[in-house]
Amino acid sequence: MLLGLNAFSAGLAIPVLGVSISLASAFKRECLAFLLTPAVTIGFLFSLLLLGISLAGFAGVWWNRLGIVKIHFFLTAVLVVMLLCFTLFGFAVTYRGGGKKLPGIAFRRYLFTDYSKWLQRKLVGNGSHWQDIRSCVAKGSFCHNWNLGSAEEVYSAKLSSTQSGCCAPPFPCGFAYQGGTNWRLPSTPDADADCSVWNANELCLDCDSCKAGILQNVKSKWYKASVVNIVVIAALLAI
Helix, strand or coil: CHHHHHHHHHHCHHHHHHHHHHHHHHHHHCCCHHHHHHHHHHHHHHHHHHHHHHHHHHHHHHCCCHHHHHHHHHHHHHHHHHHHHHHHHHHHHHCCCCCEECCCCCCEECCHHHCCHHHHHHHHCCCCCHHHHHHHHHHCCCCCCCCCCCHHHHHHCCCCHHHHHHCCCCHHHCCEECCCCCEECCCCCCCCHHHHCCECCCECCCCHHHHHHHHHHHHHHHHHHHHHHHHHHHHHHHC
């Protein structure tokens, strides 16, 4: 039975690595390339450790080496504690935010200050990656592949957090939609600090709402990774 359980735990390394590669691909596609290397590195190292510990346990059972089996269980416990700490940290820095639902708008409005201070510093603090992210969004298709003919279509569209934060002007400003990414100047320019930042050339790339949209994307991806971590922890504890 122990042989089968060790084979199962070794098999967990494959989906963990697969999830890490999938997240890394999403990070690159969605202008979060600065998270690509950590995602792949952490996933690879964890998969390698899990595989090595499982093979050690398999060898200990196969050759009836009680000492190796004890080391296997100890290292598995250490691995679970490490993964649990990483998961709890992820939840701690991503529990805030999520956006606010606005009446008559299909997408949410995201506020930069709603997110944890740690995430804010990582995005725009000293040595941050904000300029690279901004350049990526500007060059990408986030804001330039819309085929919407009216303001009603814009506000009823299922925009991503990046699109709603970086492409469309803040809803409270009262911009009038004129097609594509063209909007007429707001009727209430003081309704939001981002009202004076948005312009026809740069759109809302320098708005706080754009930074908030990016953080929402980070939050969403990290949450999915944390869910996978919980499943792996449960599987390891069951073994």
